[in-house]
Amino acid sequence: MPDRALSTPLDDSFERYLQDKGKGRGGGGGNYRRNAARELERFAEWAAGDRGADDWTGIADDVGREPTFDDLDERVFREYARHLGGDRGLKQNTVQTYYRYISAWCGWCVNEGYLEAHYAQRASAMAPLPEDDGRKPGDQQAWTSEQRHALTRHVDERARDAVEAYTTLPEDTDPLDKQRARYAALKAARDRALVFVLAYTAVRVGELLRDPNDPRRRGVRWEDLSVDDGSMDVYRKKQQWDAASLPDPVISPLRSYRQLMDPPTERWPVFPTFDQRTLAGLVRENLAERGERPEAIIERRAEYARDLLLALDEDIRPPSITTDGARSILQRLSEAAEIDIDHPKHDYLAPHGGRRGMGEVLVRAFGYTVAARYLDNSEEMVRERYSHIEAGELGDVATEALEEIDSVPQ
Template identity: 90%
Template sequence: MIDDTTGQEPAARRLRSSFDRYLQDKGKGRGGEGGNYRRNAARELERFAEWAAGERGDDDWTGITPEEADHDPTFEDLDERVFREYARHLSGDRGLKQNTVQTYYAYISAWCGWCVNEGYLEAHYAQRASATAPLPDDDGRKPGDQQAWTPEQRHALTRHVDEQAREAIEAYTTLPDDVDSLDKQRARYAALKAARDRALVVILAYTAVRVGELLRDSDDPRRRGVRWEDISLEDGSMDVYRKKQQWDAASLPDPVISPLRSYRKLMDPPTERWPVFPTLDQRTLAEFVQEELADRGEPSEAIDERRGEYARDLLLALDEDIRPPSITTDGARSILQRLSTAAEIDIDHPKHDYLAPHGGRRGMGEVLVRAFGYTVAARYLDNSEEMVRERYSHIEAGELGDVATEALEEIDSVPQ
């Protein structure tokens, strides 16, 4: 529909006019502002809009609107042929893997279905057979979700962080009484950092908790990171906000308890609401400390003087109960990159040159399936047994292969 007064297509019919409302419906948290799905969908919708307007792709691609048209792409310009062309665009020689193409197209397809329900479109063009025909077959794998820590890698990493933590804690606790105050603070900070790294590694290695359930997700306000009030060392449990959008207890096996207990004693958090894994980023901590002390009525000169008494802002935050945020999931990846390099771990993976967080969970899944079977592993991993069987189908295939080999050997051994 063209506006008779302007000769332009009404803004409400342009593709981008629907994006904010769609993303709000799909987002998480207050106002639908958070969530990884929202962030990823927003990125792919913008790419689709740019492609539709002729701003992406080959130099001779002019978009989906007629050359004589003088308007941005609208819903009237969409049909199954458009989505077929976009499927071709994604499947082109851009270096994308088969499953990645499927994932990117799925974001656009989901938006198309939403547009039908909301009255923007008359039909779900993106799901028609002719539209999806150019898409490659899905190989059943999720991008970047195939690394699994081997027992050798797990042992190498946990041994490294244990040695680092022991040395740092011993260096701090054996300081002479007359040591300079700032030197003692530096030693305590080094011990806290090493103990934090060890606690993070053993939780990722042995609990199979998803890193997004453990740490802060900047795109989801409900995921603020595990606090000390969420952990019961006596019961061996930890409350986490699960992927299924509800709180649940995760088990803490024995290898996790001692490092956590040692770390907590060293930190001595002023309240139970302190994050178990606070950020150690200097700029972030400086901002938090200065803002909080200013809110408490401290003048800037007094704040500078107070900060000068401490080797690190984290130690001042502990003394003044200025609760910093938890590290983020990206922060955990940076930590594991640093530790994997320092431990000189041999890693052979097409995407990750370090031990990624999800690899700890997947590696623990391998251990559980092999030791106790799919049912027990599914309960520990907080997944359905069907999904666990699918993810770890190579184990069953290997076991069946052994059975077949044994059967063949028995048959071959029978005299003919």
């Protein structure tokens, strides 16, 4: 192996690795890239002696020297596995996940000529890692039928009240007051449509909304929906466009919401951001690009109660809400609906819980094969994720068998 590679500082390889693993143009996007970058930074800090016990000085022989690839061997990765599994309170599967990011980078370094062996995968290096309990952190919540009905009923009532308040205003209502009522109705209708889509389509939230770390995930637009056909085109986790089903409960909220919004073009996002700061900047920038002077822009904005309404009239297309934005919305709605939630990680109905809850319904009603098709997953994956259902059914079979045997006279 060239001495140049061995003497290379560890972090000199990070950007190339992250570009190879990233998504989009230039490998600049994607959740994996973001998470891997975070863990590589932590590993580099630990290797340099900036993390760990008080007497930890890093992996370099000379204290204060920047660690290089020549300092890496299986003992280093063993110590890092022990560091991850220390008393920081990390769950077993979280430790495993963090170590896998570093292990994947180590394997890449072997292929790129930085290392001569995949030290991180050697048995002695991995020995201190705790056993993986098979559970993914934060991915276990499933909306129950009661929770789903409580949330959808709440957003439906809220949207109906807001729309009625807007559509029944007297003709002599002040224009700004009428705009405020329309804005409130739009926001309530958007929230209702979002909740119904998450509750009944089982679409991943990352397929539905904008992901700032992946430019290809810009959020569904009205041109992606075919409400009459009951389908929606989404960019799937498998990195390709595919049609998702829109079941009956979703159709009416979407139709009502679209009629109220009346988007100027089909390219408008179905779930635009309502963030005032974002919209204000967008409106000012677009009007300036169209030749409007600053004074005229101020006067134009003063005619509207909210910049979203000006954006609709001028076809200034806002971005979709982000996946984090959806979580904030669901936190707000779960609290307002006073839904009883008992979960170790989430005190609200998280987006993935809608998908998982729908999976429970489908598996119980139609079995694993149909559920796998609807969830856009392999049947093997669905059986693994919902194995508790089959276990319960087998338990019922065993109970029935025992009752039958015990009832036979001896």
